[in-house]
Amino acid sequence: MIALTLENARVMRPDGWDRGPLALDAGVIRDTPAGRRVDLSGYDILPGIVDPHGDGFERHMAPRRGALRERDSGVVACAAELAANGITTAVLAQFWSWEGGMRGPDFAEEVFAAVAAVAPGVPVDLRLQLRLETHYLDAQERAMEAIRRWGISYVVFNDHLPHQRLAEGRKPPRLTGQALKSGRSPEAHLALMTGLHGRSDEVPGALDALCAGLAGLGVRMGSHDDRTAEGRAVWRARGVTISEFPETAEAARAAREAGDGIVLGAPNLVRGASHAGNVSAAELIAEGLCDALASDYHYPSPARAARRCVELGLLGEAEAWRLVSEGPARMLGLEDRGRLEAGMRADLVVMEPRSRRIVATIAGGKVAWMSGEVADRFLG
Secondary structure (H helix, E strand, O other): OOOEEEEEEEEEEOOOEEEOEEEOOOOOEEEEOEEEEEEEEOOEEEEOOOEEEOOOOOHHHHHOOOOOOOOOHHHHHHHHHHOOOOEEEEEEEEEEEOOHHHHHHHHHHHHHHHHHHHHHOOOEEEEEEEEOOOOOOOHHHHHHHHHHHOOOOOEEOOOOOOOOHHHHHOOOOOHHHHHHHHHHOOHHHHHHHHHHHOOOOHHHHHHHHHHHHHHOOOEEEEEEOOOOOOHHHHHHHHHHHOEEEEOOOHHHHHHHHHOOEEEEHHHHHHHHOOOOOOOOOHHHOOEEEEEEEEEEEEOHHHHHHHHHHHHOOOOOOOOOOOHHHHHHHHHOOOOOOOOOOOOEOOEEEEEEOOOOEEEEEOOOEEEEOOOHHHHHHOOO
């Protein structure tokens, strides 16, 4: 770990910008000078980004279906991409789903094993989220085994079954493509979905028991794509206190009124709308209905989304950046990061203020990414 005192940069402290020195030593931020002095005049220093939900790692783990199985190398490449985008803590969101293929349990266990093998050797703090399909009842016991084995501390519940179509006896859209990804024939895939839909009456009781078990393990739980206040209340009663990507303002307001955490997709804000036609992140942020912005499927988006909040007049710079640093850290129970103050984990990004390009990332007091002219300053 490096010992440095970074000087002459603008530093985003909890209360806003200042130009005081920032000292790092033994992986934490210090309140007295440490190590060599580095002149970073002309640059900004901000807290490292805490990404509470991202599945962009899939492109590294399986770049072309059936062509490569270099899982560990994929995690290393993913960590480098995260760091290049200022992400110092990353929650890798992996499906545990009847959908099969890259969303099935077999692939998930490969991901978990690869992350466990690689994480101790990279600066970025890599964490795991298991995204469990609610109707995948026969795989719940195996999911619990994986959660215990790999120390997974965050579980999110999804339901991707096209219930209305199945109830009407109609074929779901994109059936053939989804079946091919799963490795099944369209007929077999449809039969599986129909069978899962037919067990819907069993799901509430199974989820009650599962959530009680997860709570006993100290696992944080979230629901994905909430649509109604009633639905959010059902999840909250089970101890599921994070609302990921609520699809409506009604659901987000219900989460806020109950004190639940709210995660929105940074790509939604960057592109100006939900790609699925749901409520816009900008609208919810304007109402104060956001605790954290997540990369979702695009790692550059959190930093860009924080800037977009400022450009749209939604938040000031410090408030906007808290949505990608302190906000998600608090929501995940990571009280040692997300702010640049003495005693906190030494997670920070160095940004070129005109281009807003991240030119250096330090995670846990280790250099995770550095590029261009700023490297000359650090290397002397």
